[in-house]
Amino acid sequence: MKQLLNTLYVSTEGAWLRLEGETLVVMIEKEKRLQAPLHHLGGIVCIGRINLSSALMARCMKDGRSIVWLNENGRFQARVEGPVSGNILLRQAQYRAADDLECVLTMARSFVAGKLRNSRQVLLRSSRDSKSDTEKDALKNAAASLAVNLRNLEHAGQLDSIRGLEGDAARVYFGCFNDMLRPSLTDVFQFRTRNRRPPK
Structure with missing residues (x-):
């Protein structure tokens, strides 16, 4: 049976997401507001003006974890994914x-x-x-x-x-x-x- 992982939604303007060991850390106004183990996350959705460190992005791509950006109104802007293998x-x-x-x-x-x-x-x-x-x-x-x-x-x-x-x-x-x-x-x-x- 496939294990379905959680999706992290970040909607606080100006939030900064970074990698700390094996966890994702959400910083808001230079204060740590959330720390979540990466192995619990299947994807990240950023709503509005959210920043991510390059180390976190690289780790997500390596693990096959997608990152999606939506604008303030929830409209799709971009998705970043690592290599995917298809089954023809x-x-x-x-x-x-x-x-x-x-x-x-x-x-x-x-x-x-x-x-x-x-x-x-x-x-x-x-x-x-x-x-x-x-x-x-x-x-x-x-x-x-x-x-x-x-x-x-x-x-x-x-x-x-x-x-x-x-x-x-x-x-x-x-x-x-x-x-x-x-x-x-x-x-x-x-x-x-x-x-x-x-x-x-």
Whole structure:
């Protein structure tokens, strides 16, 4: 089984990342704010004006750890990676699969099913943790609606049908998002709409 490593996101303007032994150190205004073992990191994402030492960059390239730069609004600017080895047979199989409609439908169903199952589990967990009967009922009804979408997904014969079920599930999930928040947080945060670039 492949071990999935963490990605470090650095968004403090003017932060300085450097290598110290086998660890990555984040300096902010000449003060050490974070120190993380490199072997726990699979990648680094720098958002805004972030600086890295050449020693850290060289070590990341040697280890196969990618570094990505995004601007202040989260738009991609650059990626740095060390040497990568490809598998031409794998790439050919991927291209063939992308041209096979039945294979594409099977994969799309699997991706969306995973998303719906995870969303449903979050709803059910939140309903168990909720102290309000009204919120419990709303969350259970949303989870039941996602279960219906999951069953319908098995019979979806077109990509647009799969997309439609995914979109409907997102509407249901985000429709009761505020019911999943702790009551102590609702004064300072209320979910109103989905947005991006940058997410508010």
